[in-house]
Amino acid sequence: MASGNSESINLDSLSAQQLSQVKKQLDEELEHLTSSFAQLHAAQSKFRDCLRCVQDKNKSSALRENNSILVPLTNSLYVRGTLSSASHVVVDIGTGFYVEKEVKSAADFYENKVGEVGASIKDLEAIVQAKTSNVRVVEEVLRQKMVGGTQPTPSS
Template sequence: MAAPKMVDIRQLNPQQLSEVNQRLETEISVLNNCHAELVGVKKKFITSREAVSELEGCEGADVMVPLTGSLYVRGKFAEETQLIVDIGTQFYVEKTPKEAIEFFDRKIKYVEENMEKIMPQMMQKNQSRNLVESEIVQKMKAAKLAKPSK
């Protein structure tokens, strides 16, 4: 796959600059959506990890187990609680609370690493967009100055 060709934006006309700006806006939007999705996933893993942490010492405690969004049954925690953890794509695995916490810690770290990979891309795209917008403004000013007065 060939590397993207670098173009001096000062050589582009206003229409081309506008197209580049639109492309950058689209790419920034996609990156922002990815980042927002990762933030949501991270919150889900943090919430799950906290819920597991709160189970410590709850052996024999009464709980309400949701069957649907509005239907619950009474339950009790067993001494040796095995949790059923959604590990992705509708796969569930039994884990001890310690294993579940370790799983969520790994997932949180993985999501954070991906968020760190996206941030430089977002910053670079925003800088590029700012340069293109600045060049558009300069070209428009130059075009106004070049027009003959009536």
Template sequence: MSAAPSTQIDVKDLSLAQLKEVQLQLQNEINHLQDSLEQLLMVQSRFRECAGSVDQLTGGAHPAQGGQSILVPLTSSLYVPGKIPADQTPENSTFMVDVGTGYYVEKNGVEAKKFFIAKTEKLDENMRDLKRIIEDKVKNFNVIQTVMKEKIIEQQQQQQQAQAQAKKVPA
């Protein structure tokens, strides 16, 4: 199935009402894309936090002490006490990693950290693409605004000319 050929329309050929419609549509698209970007940033932050937690629990920069008590979240506001095993290392530790749509996979510390880092890098790539799309939409929005201003000025000049002509014609 092939895509329909795209046709380009010169925005200067559009009426002021049509330009306002396009401007509103672009503004809605920009708002939606910016909301999506913010959501991706929050998800990326969670992935970074997960990678940091795995690192901390398995002997990273500030390793947790073996036998140390911790609170394990069951929900966003419900925790149960737990203990870090004394022999915890990146290779022998196990984590249940949410890989999406309610599926969990058991991974050791090294694999879990790699998983979260890969997810973070993929989100970086997606966010760069999304930022480029937003920039293009903003450029289009600015073009529409410029053309609208030109058309408004043009209409005002035509009205002034018509008024001047009306004053010249004797009644």
């Protein structure tokens, strides 16, 4: 069993109690990673929504005529608004900072964010799969120890 920068452990040399602790630690790590995975998917979805809105704004000819827009307050509540500039949008760049950008620049920004988060999701997915595999190995060794009743004494 090896992961990232941690060292290898011979699972056969561990007692059932030690294996249970290792399994518990791996389960906690896996739960945290799975939660992070879900949060990254949610962030990617929001960036895609922002990108879609910016692209739709750029395509809408009716918007250019009267500059009216529906502003989302929640997922189901919108209010009518008027754009002060049809060629610029305000972009949330993170941690509460907003920047005015041209529509094309905003679209590029969101495309980059979708790509960055997608790469992080891919990397995290590989880590989650490795941790899941480690949990299965620990469970199997623990099961064999319980069935066989062999518990070598810890070498401390």
